[in-house]
Amino acid sequence: MKSFGLIGAAGYIAPRHMKAIRDTNNDLVAALDPSDSVGIIDSFFPEASFFTEFERFDRHIDKLRRKGAGLDYVAICSPNYLHDAHIRFALRSGADAICEKPLVLNPWNIDGLAEIERETGKRLYNILQLRLHPAIVALREKIAAAPADQVFDVDLTYLTSRGKWYDISWKGDLAKSGGIATNIGVHFFDMLGWVFGPQQDSVVHLHKADVAAGMLTYRQARVRWFLSINADYLPPDAKASGKRTYRSITIAGEELEFSEGFTDLHTDSYRHILSGGGFGLEEARACIETVHQIRQTTPKGLSGDYHPFCRQVAE
Secondary structure: OOEEEEEOOOOOOHHHHHHHHHHOOOEEEEEEOOOOOOHHHHHOOOOOEEEOOHHHHHHHHHHHHHOOOOOOEEEEOOOHHHHHHHHHHHHHOOOEEEEOOOOOOOHHHHHHHHHHHHHHOOOEEEOOHHHHOHHHHHHHHHHHHOOOOOOEEEEEEEEEOOOOHHHHOHHHOHHHHOOHHHHOOHHHHHHHHHHHOOEEEEEEEEEOOOEEEEEEEEOOEEEEEEEEOOHHHOOHHHHHOOOOEEEEEEEOOEEOOOOOOOOOHHHHHHHHHHOOOOOOHHHHHHHHHHHHHHHHOOOOOOOOOOOOOHHHHHO
């Protein structure tokens, strides 16, 4: 049984980590969050120590370490801009880190973390769960079997509606979340590079607080992408059925069905890490470079080959 700490226990994604720790027969020893709305812990680890102040959490973890009962892993579910600091805390505390995406906001942060990995001898793992989705694994195998010079036309569309709270929270702050392409798109960009090979070019058509769109060219794909948190841009049939989320990937005009199979991907990610696998710094680098490049690019508007959903934004 491995011992875990958890930073960001009150967040949306934290219960998936608690479930993964429990379902892999390990123990959550201590958790931290400035918010005390963490009653969900009772469903998984009611005996876990809980802290709302980092300094007291830090002291507790250090006392455990000095007693020979230090943490084996720290799971990090904090806001994006804090990942870098919390990863460094975990590694320097003698634990490996398991961090939510995006791993960090800037590519150079990866280089700094690589130094700390070398200094401490500890490892950092990023949750890149789409790499474990059976439909995505099968797609990667299919692309690998295709002629090396074949380039696929791909449309990626992802809308996940958010209310007014989003803009007020850290997620609506570009400096803290990295913006919409980073906050809701980074795992898709990782998946695209994993399936279709290294990125070769990037064009941004739209980049606003609630929507972003562009064209990414990979070794074996040209990808028109559209991401939004605005329910106004949902397709009519999704609106009519009361849906708040829409996800679609088409490859050469054929829909990739991957709507199922998401339930246990965090647990699968933990099993992968605990069995000696896991995705580390270098696996995460490409998607961090992609979203950083998108943030730094001036949108060109609706010219060239843009995603068809962009027309709704321009109307």
